[in-house]
Amino acid sequence: MSIYINDKTRVLVQGITGNQGSFHTGQMLKYGTNIVGGVSPGKGGQEVEGVPVYNTVFEAVENEQAEASILFIPAPFAKDAALEALAAGIKILVLIPEHIPLQDAMDIMAQAKRHEAVVVGPNTFGLVSSGACKIGIMPNQYFVPGPVGVVSRSGTLCYEIVGHLTESKIGTTTVVGLGGDRVVGLDFIDVLEQFEKDPETKTVVLxxxxxxxxxxxxxxxxxxxxxxxxxxxxxxKSAPPGKRMGHAGAIIERGRGTFESKVEALNAAGVDVADLPGKVPELVKTKLA
Amino acid sequence: MKLYEHLGKELFARYGITVPAGRVIENAGQAAEAASELGEVVIKSQVLTGKRGKAGGISFASSPEEAEAEAEKIFKMELGGFTADKLLVEEKIQIEQEIYLALTVDGTVRKPVVLASLDGGMDVEDVPEDRMIRWPVDVTVGMQGYMVREICRQMGVKGDLQKEFLKLLPKLYKMFRENDAELAEINPLALTPQGLVAADAKVTIDDDALYRHKELPRIKEKTALELKAEELDLAYVELDGEIAVMANGAGITMATLDMVQHYGGSPANFLDFGGGANIEKTSQALELLLGTNPKVLLINIFGGITRCDVVAEAFVRVRESKGIDLPVSFRLVGTNEAEGREILEKVGIKAFNSMDEAVSHAVELLNAS
Incomplete structure (x- = not known):
């Protein structure tokens, strides 16, 4: 079992003929993702890594019954592509691009709600149900099946932590990257709800x-x-207030969003907070035992 | 990008929001001219720092001579590390009540949100939660009259003042959406005998949307290094420690700084050079870091979309062209790791496998320096 996606999920790649799009199509296919088509306006009829390319999402959905889509589209054009996917009936939409304007992100989220679709990102590495389906850009080798669900706001740091788990022979059910922007689709609570319901997931890492x-x-x-x-x-923990630490959302403003306030809230909810990324597996082991 | 007050007010005025009559001046002499036209005036330094008033950047004058003298003082004043090139000279308005009104983005509900309070004028963080009305706006519906009436009911606003809000809020919302604002704050929004007047303007435009606002000026109130980093599209923050840090990804860069502190060192900066950078960009990021004269250099790479060989190649290139004579601690794993390590080994550097080892080694190097 897994959440959101599995080995049957029919995946579309928007922007498949670009550098990132074609490279990651290859990587996702290697991982085992069921990629059924790509979209690149004006390039319909071509193939990328053996995957048929269509001119529009509607055309791809008609021909391939795609259910999920991943976007490799430059930020200024991402809103159009995302709204196209939602209008064509895509129910899981993964927004890889960074620097999508905030007002565009809000427009996308409002439409996603209307269409009852799930949006992951923007500015995310995507999501993966380990061993079954990867819709994202994360390095394949770290995502092996196991009992732990992972949900993260950041990308490389999540690889670091999943890497530590893999090293300790602890695999994952599903790993979800929420994205580093101020307005994103899925949030922690959405994903925690799914993990709580998923029988395969025994412990969760946030x-x-x-x-x-x-x-x-x-x-x-x-x-x-x-x-x-x-x-x-x-x-x-060491970040000074008032400075934006890379992610649009990573800033302590008006005394809110501090490390201490988050640790306190999590501890009060019975959550153990590791003081180093490498300490996560030990804590997970105590929970799995 | 934060806009100076006078630019925010120009935007407001373009959308029909009332602002005080005023002139933007570039020398003290122009203050006298402005005051002779406007009468009693307020003179405001055009810098981006908050707490401008408390620091002395706002002054009043009742004659042209006084205005010139006050302007001269304010031009010389350093506020938040910057002196103003321009001042705003405005007619003094008659304020009966100070109100707080803003539109910003609420990430939790993924919508614009109206913030309104009758406790205006003071620092917004000092307004008690229960005195601040919050109203999220569905972007597919836009700002409607019923929302304004409900916000007014919750604030306890009726009659003529409610009518004023019914005119004002749709204009502010339109300005916020059309200009890709992240924040449009009026504090205070002044109730005067002539109605509501925006006595101040804090407008922040979304950096990611600047490409579609060619009409807006570009404001660069930043240190030289921050400007350089911006030019290179790097996420860079100056800190006051001794170990220069470069990593790929905002989260892991933050975690690296935390770990430096955990092992007893102090980071000199935050530098996330992003995912998938080429040799050119990686070299420029390195050169920028070396320009800050750190004592130790710590590079932490977990390659996904970023390739280890590219980072190693950039490092060797900069080492050869500029010389890197400070101690370096390198962590290199992920995409094309073997190729990257080989490149580094040729110049005598053995990269670490784990972040822990690399960071604790960097702190040891600092202690030994």
Missing amino acids: VGEIGGSAEEEAAAYIKSSMSKPVVAYLAG
């Missing part, structure tokens, strides 16, 4: 960072509604 209140809200949800153990790691 990778958060300073800024905003997402970790505090997740803590409240864990306290009220989760029976499964959760382990966390949070980045930004």
Whole structure:
């Protein structure tokens, strides 16, 4: 079992003929993802890595019954492509690009809600149900099946932590990257709800960072509604207030979003917070035992 | 990108929001001219720092001579590390009540949100939560009259003042959406005998949307290094420690800084050179770091979309062209790791496998220096 996606999920790649699009199509196919088509306006009829290319998402959905789509489209054109996917009936939309304007992101999320679709990102590495389906750009070798669900706001840091788990022979059910922007689709609570329901997931790892209140809200949800153990790691302990640490959302403003407030909220919800990324596997092992 | 007050007010005025009559001046002499036209005036330094008023950047004058003298003082004043090139001279308005009104983005609900309070004028963080009305706006519906009436009911606003809000809020919302604002704040929004007047303007435009706002000026109130980093499209923050840090990805860069501190060192900066950077960009990022004269260089690479060989190649290139004579601790794993390690070994550097080893080694190097 896994959440959101599995080996049957029919995946489309928007922007498949670009550098990133074609490279990651190859990587996802190697991982075993069921990629059924690509979209690149004006390039219909071509093939990339043996995958048929269509001119529009509607055409691809008609011919290939695609259910999910991943976007490799430059930020200024991402809104158009995302709205096209939603209008054509795509139910899982993964937005890889960074620098999508905030107002565009809000427009996309409002339409996704209307179409009852799930949006992952923007500014995400995507999501993977280990061993079954990867819709994203993460390095294949670290994502092996096992009992731990992982949800993260950041990319490379999530690889680091999943890498530590893999090294300790602990695999993952599903790993979800929420994205580093201020407005993103899935949030911690959405994913925690799914992990709570998923019989294969025994323990959850939450990778958060300073800024905003997402970790505090997740803590409240864990306290009220989760029976499964959760382990966390949070980045930004040493970050000074008022400085944006790379991610649009990673900033301590007006005394809110501090490391201390997040640790306190998570601890109060019974979540152990690892003080180093490498300490996550030990904590997970105590929960799995 | 934060806009200076006078630019924010120009935007407001273009959308029909009332602002005080005023002139933007570039020398003290122009303050006298402005005051002779406007009468009693307020003179405001055009810098981006908050707390401008408390620091002395705002002054009042009742004659042209006084205005010139005050302007001269404010031009010389350093506020938040910057002196103003321009001042805003405005007619003094008669304020009966100070209100707080803003539109910003609420990531939790993924919508624009109206913030409104009758406790205006003070620092917004000092307004008690229960006195601040929050109203998220569905972008597919836009700002409607019923929303304004409900916000007014919750604030306890009725009659003529509610009518003023019904005119003002749709204009502010339109300006916010059409200009890709992240924040449009009016504090105070002044109630005067002539109605509501925006006595201040704090407008922040989304950097990611600047490409479609060619009409807006580009404001660069930043240090030289921050400007350089911006030019190179690097996420860079200056800190006051001794170990220069470069990593790929915002989260892992933050975690690297935390770990430096955990092992007893102090980071000199935050530098995320992003995913998938080429040799050119990676070299430029390295050169920027070396320009800050750190004591130790720490590079932490977990290659996914970023290729280890590219980072190693860039490092060797900069080492050969500029010389890197400070101690270096390198961590290199992920995509094309073997190729990257080979390149580094040729110049006598053995990269670490784990972040822990690399960071603790960097701190040892610092202690030995």
